Amino acid sequence: GRLTHVDETGRASMIDVGDKVPVRRVAIAAGRITLAPSTVALIRENKVKKGDVLTVAQIAGIQAAKHTHHLIPLCHPLPLTKVDVRTKLTDDGVAVEGEARCTGKTGVEMEALTAVHVALLTIYDMCKAVDKSMVMEGIHLVEKRKEVIE
Amino acid sequence: GRLTHVDETGRASMIDVGDKVPVRRVAIAAGRITLAPSTVALIRENKVKKGDVLTVAQIAGIQAAKHTHHLIPLCHPLPLTKVDVRTKLTDDGVAVEGEARCTGKTGVEMEALTAVHVALLTIYDMCKAVDKSMVMEGIHLVEKRKEVIE
Amino acid sequence: GRLTHVDETGRASMIDVGDKVPVRRVAIAAGRITLAPSTVALIRENKVKKGDVLTVAQIAGIQAAKHTHHLIPLCHPLPLTKVDVRTKLTDDGVAVEGEARCTGKTGVEMEALTAVHVALLTIYDMCKAVDKSMVMEGIHLVEKRKEVIE
Amino acid sequence: GRLTHVDETGRASMIDVGDKVPVRRVAIAAGRITLAPSTVALIRENKVKKGDVLTVAQIAGIQAAKHTHHLIPLCHPLPLTKVDVRTKLTDDGVAVEGEARCTGKTGVEMEALTAVHVALLTIYDMCKAVDKSMVMEGIHLVEKRKEVIE
Amino acid sequence: GRLTHVDETGRASMIDVGDKVPVRRVAIAAGRITLAPSTVALIRENKVKKGDVLTVAQIAGIQAAKHTHHLIPLCHPLPLTKVDVRTKLTDDGVAVEGEARCTGKTGVEMEALTAVHVALLTIYDMCKAVDKSMVMEGIHLVEKRKEVIE
């Protein structure tokens, strides 16, 4: 028979989104990594030994967004229609923005956030030989919206 | 030109589900692992050295369901809308039930079964230091149904 | 500072195997799936519509063994030196045996068991169109040994 | 605020397919691997030590197609409804054909091509102990079409 | 012939660690997520609808550490011997600490950091229905050391 009497307190559970109507969804997340001025200069001149930091970070972030539901246990797989990662070199680090879009039954904020996190991790990895005091900060959701499909 | 004369006897083939209409689908699978009474007591008291057995098993089962099409060669990727794993500690082991739901073109029984298998494997892994005679038994499909979407 | 005062009761934890000496390790696991006699006949004659059941199951089992540490949360990645899956068609089903070997710091029983589970799941998937009463049974560890490397 | 002034020249970007209407899509790709006549003979007689070359290659190709969006950074995840890999042993090698189908917003040529590439790589792997001069050649898209769903 | 004249400026490159001697390595990383007091209360009472937040986050972090080299392009695969994720509920959020260990040729700081990032993302996912202002902050390397193996 069914396990109908299982105690459910605190039990992990994926929300059932079967009843939701697919709508077009967009989410934008952002974060930054603080770098030493000398590291910023190396990135600007594309002289970091491991390669073009911002491009590798951007690609890693895009690929990670497609892995979100494998990384975060209670996330649903989603038919992403676009993932974008934008980076901006500032005087004291790199600002990263991630965008995810899908036409589906749940929001894509976790995909946008995952893209930002992994892009930041990749910058960290590429600069860690020359910068020992990097910190990743301010990772948050900037915007989330949906549009009903006519 | 096309390989039109290939001998097809016994050739592995993914069924084409392109013509099927998406309907809401549910599948429930179940299985159990037999444990020594002393192991059952350790789980009940949450004293297994590797951690909270039933919670880790439940999460592993949910994540595995999302990997089903990568594990089973001829399974299709499916837009799962819910995965749930329920566990029940009995006198001689743990009963596990897995549930998968999607709105798609094929059934989700393989996802429900995969969740059960990997939840059982995880219980085995967490208890193997203290229990050398565990057996996984009776893994089967309990129920499978579909509902046409109005 | 460090989180030294975290309450550790029931917290999931990967065993630290850093102090263990690498030794050659072998594990063999087994299990079976019960099938209707008509399904056994279809497999024997290689007439199952989805293809050569035993070969596909064998390959799926081998590949799954290499995914074990991604499926089971507290398993360590291991440098597998061999994975083998053997199948035997009987009058009422298929018996599956999985073998894993490595030269490493922890045992390979989870890899052998995972190979068996996923091989059985694959047989289930390939026969589910014609057999509605399959059950996976008796999945257990047959043998586990290690040999110190001279 | 948004990173609106990022320089976009040469920046990797996933095309946004959110506005596209889902249609039924088919793509067929092909390629070949050149083999020594003695290797062709071993495959024909199913005497290659590592196993049934064409079946393992076929299954590897099917599974790889489902991984396409994880392998190729700017590919979208797609709800594949069918993947097929056909192989044909010729006098000087193996011809491989891959077919992918989905009902989705973008074409499936990358999935068909990925199936061919990984099937060829698998043939290479299985024969490399006996054949040192294999070359993979002529991998291309054979056909791509879409059908509007009424 | 070899592509010996390729321009290497800014080209992505995995550092060759083949000459390094394997030593025992440890890395500890930390970070935090800010939460509304009402969310902290829900977690403390284990009343978050999606389940036991800290346990799910911990397991997700452990599993993610094992995926590090697939997420970060220029990271090497490493034979991790331990991954641990510790969480501590504070008045205004959750502090997370990740620890990775291996006996290998490169450091494990990326694995420790990845565990922290994905644990934080999982907390975000589980609380996002009730808390709209969460921010992930201060993710950094706490400690990194190696011990030569006698």
Add this chain to the structure above:
Amino acid sequence: GRLTHVDETGRASMIDVGDKVPVRRVAIAAGRITLAPSTVALIRENKVKKGDVLTVAQIAGIQAAKHTHHLIPLCHPLPLTKVDVRTKLTDDGVAVEGEARCTGKTGVEMEALTAVHVALLTIYDMCKAVDKSMVMEGIHLVEKRKEVIE
């Protein structure tokens, strides 16, 4: 009991490399994709809409090498110490070279070849909107050697 009487003809089998001594191994593979002159010009000027073709291809190739044992069923997991992908734009296409290194029990030619295949597929993906006649050609092993570690 053990399945000792299984018929082994043609059965897929991972070679047991447990007895091999770990040595330093290097493999280099190469291949090319033919492109229209107008496509070559777009790549040279970094004007392909999807981004910097050669950099994205290079990163995709490096990441794919780390997935080799998940893509090719009978490949062993290997502790790669370096992966490198080099590209060279020619008048009629792109030449790609992949290099893999490890200190392990089996050769790394499949990793070098997989890097080349996936780099070529990525070039194909990024140029397919503007070039309909690309062919991937001449993918082969250039060099394979091992060095005993003193």
